[in-house]
Amino acid sequence: MVISKKEKTHKIKKINSKKKLFWIYLFILPSLIIFITFYLVPIITVFFTSFTKWDGFNSPQFVGIKNYIKLFKNDAFLISLKNLIAWSVLAMTVHVGFGTLVAFILYKKPFGWKFTRTVFMIPNVISVAAWAMIYKFFFHNDIGILNNLIRFVNPSFNVKWFYQSPYAFWAITLTWVFYAVVVTLIVLGDLMAIPSDIHEAAKIDGASSWQTTLKINLPLCRNAIGTGVICSVTARIAMYESIILTTAGGPGDDTMNIPVILVNSLLDYRYGYANTSGVIMFVIGMITLLIVNKVFRMNDSIY
Amino acid sequence: MNKTKKILSKIFTYVVIVFTIIVSTFPIIWVIISSFKTNGEILSSPFSLPSSINFDAYMYLFEKYDFLTYAINSILITSVATLGSLIIYALGAYVIAKYDFPGKNLFYVLFTLTLLVPAHSRTQPIFSLIMKLNLYNTREALMLVYLSGGMAMSMFILKSTFMAIPKSFDEAASIEGAGFFKVFYKINLPLAKNGLLTAGVLMFLANWNEYYYASLLTTSTQNRTLPVVMLLFNEAFSYDYTLTFAALVIVALPGIIIYSIAQEQVQESLASSGIKG
Numbered sequence: 001m002v003i004s005k006k007e008k009t010h011k012i013k014k015i016n017s018k019k020k021l022f023w024i025y026l027f028i029l030p031s032l033i034i035f036i037t038f039y040l041v042p043i044i045t046v047f048f049t050s051f052t053k054w055d056g057f058n059s060p061q062f063v064g065i066k067n068y069i070k071l072f073k074n075d076a077f078l079i080s081l082k083n084l085i086a087w088s089v090l091a092m093t094v095h096v097g098f099g100t101l102v103a104f105i106l107y108k109k110p111f112g113w114k115f116t117r118t119v120f121m122i123p124n125v126i127s128v129a130a131w132a133m134i135y136k137f138f139f140h141n142d143i144g145i146l147n148n149l150i151r152f153v154n155p156s157f158n159v160k161w162f163y164q165s166p167y168a169f170w171a172i173t174l175t176w177v178f179y180a181v182v183v184t185l186i187v188l189g190d191l192m193a194i195p196s197d198i199h200e201a202a203k204i205d206g207a208s209s210w211q212t213t214l215k216i217n218l219p220l221c222r223n224a225i226g227t228g229v230i231c232s233v234t235a236r237i238a239m240y241e242s243i244i245l246t247t248a249g250g251p252g253d254d255t256m257n258i259p260v261i262l263v264n265s266l267l268d269y270r271y272g273y274a275n276t277s278g279v280i281m282f283v284i285g286m287i288t289l290l291i292v293n294k295v296f297r298m299n300d301s302i303y
Numbered sequence: 304m305n306k307t308k309k310i311l312s313k314i315f316t317y318v319v320i321v322f323t324i325i326v327s328t329f330p331i332i333w334v335i336i337s338s339f340k341t342n343g344e345i346l347s348s349p350f351s352l353p354s355s356i357n358f359d360a361y362m363y364l365f366e367k368y369d370f371l372t373y374a375i376n377s378i379l380i381t382s383v384a385t386l387g388s389l390i391i392y393a394l395g396a397y398v399i400a401k402y403d404f405p406g407k408n409l410f411y412v413l414f415t416l417t418l419l420v421p422a423h424s425r426t427q428p429i430f431s432l433i434m435k436l437n438l439y440n441t442r443e444a445l446m447l448v449y450l451s452g453g454m455a456m457s458m459f460i461l462k463s464t465f466m467a468i469p470k471s472f473d474e475a476a477s478i479e480g481a482g483f484f485k486v487f488y489k490i491n492l493p494l495a496k497n498g499l500l501t502a503g504v505l506m507f508l509a510n511w512n513e514y515y516y517a518s519l520l521t522t523s524t525q526n527r528t529l530p531v532v533m534l535l536f537n538e539a540f541s542y543d544y545t546l547t548f549a550a551l552v553i554v555a556l557p558g559i560i561i562y563s564i565a566q567e568q569v570q571e572s573l574a575s576s577g578i579k580g
Contacts, residue, residue: 023483024398028410031395031454034388038451039417042428049427056431102323110316118566119327125562126331126555127512127530133537133551134330137337143544145333148349178326185570230419238421241514245537259423263519271427278424285419 099183183228190221226296360549384449396461418455464498
């Protein structure tokens, strides 16, 4: 049999591309193993066992939606939901708003803007656990800075921030609400990417700098702001260290959050129940993503 | 009219800037200063400077409270996990960025969607996995779990880094006879230095600071990392303020130092290649 030259090169190419595919999948394999082991299998497990009674030793027993009913009847969980809504609203308004404001100010490159951008990151590179402890002392009634400052004005001021209702909720809130450097960085990135001819055109049309900011820059970085909202709300769902090391969910259940419930039930060997709260966390995260995507029209292209 | 407006906007700008700097630095500066004061000084005058600078509290922590063990554990676990995940995600991101193959988009979407899975919701399966592997209360357990930490973010950063390297470089190397691995190792990896550094630093910081799984999966001194020490100080030493503040500084300072060394690079990459992909 005679093989034409064309067929021969074709064959070599095919062998080459087969070899290439082998390499490609070899390269992707480690990432895939990590994904399956630490994400896919856990998520599937969490979902299915949330419908079971399971202590982790004996095999899980199917109980239908009993865990969900129990969870929604649990006062601590209902307070968690209420807290999560309040914290999410604060995240979307104060937190993202402040981050965006700082981004717009730094965009004008005032004196010290690089320094500000650098130090704004510091709270984010410190362990959340350490940061929670720092705030615990910062708000300490005897040795803390805050109360001693207030006492300059009002000498009889005595509040145990992390131990008194309703202050505990606000004390927890203050440990994160102004630390919006991630929002600032991504919004600043989008602002800097705006083509200069858009600004020139606005100037020719006689837009004031205030109008340019509000009518042009703000809508153009809505993707970054949307990403900021998603990041900060998912961080609220996962908030654990800053609660467990300060109030541990108290006073009463004032500062409860879903991860605290999850860990408590895990330590009680109620795995099915723990995973029910895991599912709820996951679902709330997905709902947030969908809503933000819709509100900020994040799938539409900007330019 | 226009002038007052300008002055007002300038005042507003600097009020925001000064506020941002103060909320970001003041708490940690206060903790550092307080760690040099005596317990009595901390209690009586929270605003004063220390009467003398000495490192007694720090020495004490290293001599009496196994801080050396915690620090070594932190360095070891963080380094191994960061290096491991950097290699794994660099390989994955490289082929996703540079080649077409069946399943490519699916892999990328799945890998980056992990950003939205709350770390705590996976607790039980990971806890059980570590138990099953007989790794509970070992340093290897944390190394393994931390491998999965920065998946989405590293994929974003590394993919855009590799995409920015011109394909003509690869073709030129191929023509000269370089194989698949050589093209990656000799051409692309050196050119992706900035992205690798950014992803590496971010993952290093996240692993260094990780508290949740560290507190859950380890129980004994010889396997615990620095952030978990906070648990100890939250209970046992809550009245020795000097010691607690010194411990806080030891936990917080390495992160700040590593960040300040690499900050320019990290800021640029975060802003440009972005968490947005």
